[in-house]
Amino acid sequence: MARTVKGGSDARRERWKGHREARRAEFVDATIRAVAKHGPDVGMDEIAAEAGVSKPVLYRHFADKSDLYLAVGRRGTDMLMDRLGPAIEKDGPIRDRIRGIVDAYLCVIEENPNLYRFVVRGSFTDRPVEQDVVHEDKALIAANLARILGDYLRAFDMDSGGAEPWAHALVGMVQNAGDWWLDRQSMSRQSLSEYLATIIWHAIDGLLRSANITVDPDVPLPGSVFKTEPTLRLINSSEEA
Amino acid sequence: MARTVKGGSDARRERWKGHREARRAEFVDATIRAVAKHGPDVGMDEIAAEAGVSKPVLYRHFADKSDLYLAVGRRGTDMLMDRLGPAIEKDGPIRDRIRGIVDAYLCVIEENPNLYRFVVRGSFTDRPVEQDVVHEDKALIAANLARILGDYLRAFDMDSGGAEPWAHALVGMVQNAGDWWLDRQSMSRQSLSEYLATIIWHAIDGLLRSANITVDPDVPLPGSVFKTEPTLRLINSSEEA
DNA sequence: ATTAAGTGTTACTTGAGGTAACGGTTACTT
DNA sequence: AAGTAACCGTTACCTCAAGTAACACTTAAT
Incomplete structure (x- = not known):
């Protein structure tokens, strides 16, 4: 069977490129709302809740809290x-x-x-x-x-x-x-x-x-x-x- | 028995006034050394170690980490x-x-x-x-x-x-x-x-x-x-x- | 059908900040 | 001399938020 070679461009890999960016932006929005609601020392749980998801989802898109905050900063x-x-x-x-x-x-x-x-x-x-x-x-x-x-x-x-x-x-x-x-x-x-x-x-x-x-x-x-x-x-x- | 009245000035209470300040200063010094040694994200344990004492001692003199850092700032x-x-x-x-x-x-x-x-x-x-x-x-x-x-x-x-x-x-x-x-x-x-x-x-x-x-x-x-x-x-x- | 991505959950681990509870020392008070 | 108010100091614990493991489901390219 012709396995997909390791570095090859599988369309399945590309399909999400835009989506991921959109998702990150969505979470950045949620963070900003959460900060406005709970003050500057919000927890990740609260941010996740504000975004309508649970914590691990957040961590799929951001390496850690500081990465998320960095994204907020870039906004x-x-x-x-x-x-x-x-x-x-x-x-x-x-x-x-x-x-x-x-x-x-x-x-x-x-x-x-x-x-x-x-x-x-x-x-x-x-x-x-x-x-x-x-x-x-x-x-x-x-x-x-x-x-x-x-x-x-x-x-x-x-x-x-x-x-x-x-x-x-x-x-x-x-x-x-x-x-x-x-x-x-x-x-x-x-x-x-x-x-x-x-x-x-x-x-x-x-x-x-x-x-x-x-x-x-x-x-x-x-x-x-x-x-x-x-x-x-x-x-x-x-x-x- | 004439108990020491609650607000009265018992010499035992005054005796330490200067000492406490000196001790705080000492811990501030230790913190500065610890920061120099371990970088800006030192832990309280490391600071305590640098001061040659254990953590609770630190907390007798400072309400919390941020109080200690405040003192460093005032220095x-x-x-x-x-x-x-x-x-x-x-x-x-x-x-x-x-x-x-x-x-x-x-x-x-x-x-x-x-x-x-x-x-x-x-x-x-x-x-x-x-x-x-x-x-x-x-x-x-x-x-x-x-x-x-x-x-x-x-x-x-x-x-x-x-x-x-x-x-x-x-x-x-x-x-x-x-x-x-x-x-x-x-x-x-x-x-x-x-x-x-x-x-x-x-x-x-x-x-x-x-x-x-x-x-x-x-x-x-x-x-x-x-x-x-x-x-x-x-x-x-x-x-x- | 398989598989690479993503969706999501609950329940856990980890680590640093902070505390409880204990015992000893000094020197002022009575 | 006994009592006590302040300090000295320890080990072993608690707590809470960040971050993770393990699990199950969806979609669409291969």
């Missing part, structure tokens, strides 16, 4: 990047663009405060830092920002060595201010965006001034200095294999 | 505040003072990277946010910064509404840049301090310029606008009772 990543990408790539006066990016971020956390808090606080100590979604996201955003800033600086023949620290500084700045704002909403989102954009703009402007360059914050930059790569996707090295 | 807080306080209160040209504060922070995390990482990553999901040491510290520092900035702005008759978001933004900025730097030490501490101080100074300068005020970054501010309260201690509401 958050997607929501964030979907908004941040366009905001970063948008044309327009620099001052507006800064505010736009900041505001896009604040929008996302404002619209999903529970998910956001869960993902940010719920990092696992038993996983390496590299598998922390928040860390990944921040690194990714910072990397993009660093490239943009670097291009910017080089376009003006300035030292671009500060681009990376600057980028991480900006990311941390917006995130922390956002956290604070989310906890005690003592001002409108617009006001905060405006304040943050002001800081950032002044920092940039100051840097340029120190090199005797003046830029009008309300006039679009010439050229494509600020153009990013069309793809601002998370390069997820653990996705393959 | 970190103390180290940080001991450096940050003087740096904030120091006189001198504003630009230098900013760099001094930033550098003080970076020094602390540079000197205690393991402790720092443990405290920052090891936040507990089962405790309310208010008991997160990192959150506490950031809030405290931001509050001080906000007051300073507010005074500063008011001294120049400017809108001080942005002081709080600014403060949180600055805290997040320095922290995140510091984290990044600690992970991949791709530049000297001095360079990073310089870069961050530059950003901050430019942001402040820009803000003042927008109100038609110019300040020389290298000249000490007149008066005591920048004077902080002599006490930059953590107000620990859970200490009493």
Whole structure:
């Protein structure tokens, strides 16, 4: 009998590819609901119950709890990047663009405060830092920002060595201010965006001034200095294999 | 027989006051050593072993694991505040003072990277946010910064509404840049301090310029606008009772 | 018909956090 | 001197949530 050879592609093996992804997404949804219902320290039983199945089913799709939470995190990543990408790539006066990016971020956390808090606080100590979604996201955003800033600086023949620290500084700045704002909403989102954009703009402007360059914050930059790569996707090295 | 009345001060009760504190400190030390030895996910048994005692002893001094870790966190807080306080209160040209504060922070995390990482990553999901040491510290520092900035702005008759978001933004900025730097030490501490101080100074300068005020970054501010309260201690509401 | 995937269940194991119950030591109180 | 309030410390246990074993059923490609 012609047995199916070990590495051969049996259609039975392929048939589920899409299904599995859909199922995982379904469980991620359930987890988010369960977190909203029971708070951030839900148990796997409760999550399974919320999904209408029992625990072992969950474990067929996720290696362990932390794997599930990672998937929840990536869901958050997607929501964030979907908004941040366009905001970063948008044309327009620099001052507006800064505010736009900041505001896009604040929008996302404002619209999903529970998910956001869960993902940010719920990092696992038993996983390496590299598998922390928040860390990944921040690194990714910072990397993009660093490239943009670097291009910017080089376009003006300035030292671009500060681009990376600057980028991480900006990311941390917006995130922390956002956290604070989310906890005690003592001002409108617009006001905060405006304040943050002001800081950032002044920092940039100051840097340029120190090199005797003046830029009008309300006039679009010439050229494509600020153009990013069309793809601002998370390069997820653990996705393959 | 005149039994010791229930609320009365029996010297037997007081005799240990200092001792208990010393013992807790000792266990905190042991925990830090244990973390350094076994990584951030040490068990209570290992910590107890490191301290040379068995588990129940630990639990006589700490309500639970998270209480112990809280104490470890406060140890970190103390180290940080001991450096940050003087740096904030120091006189001198504003630009230098900013760099001094930033550098003080970076020094602390540079000197205690393991402790720092443990405290920052090891936040507990089962405790309310208010008991997160990192959150506490950031809030405290931001509050001080906000007051300073507010005074500063008011001294120049400017809108001080942005002081709080600014403060949180600055805290997040320095922290995140510091984290990044600690992970991949791709530049000297001095360079990073310089870069961050530059950003901050430019942001402040820009803000003042927008109100038609110019300040020389290298000249000490007149008066005591920048004077902080002599006490930059953590107000620990859970200490009493 | 066979078989590779998936569906699902109940009942178990495991491990780390935390506790009970015991006995000894010190030095203040009466 | 007896009593006792605090500590010292141990071994052996409890508990609870994460994760697994073993079982039975469904579907559709071979």
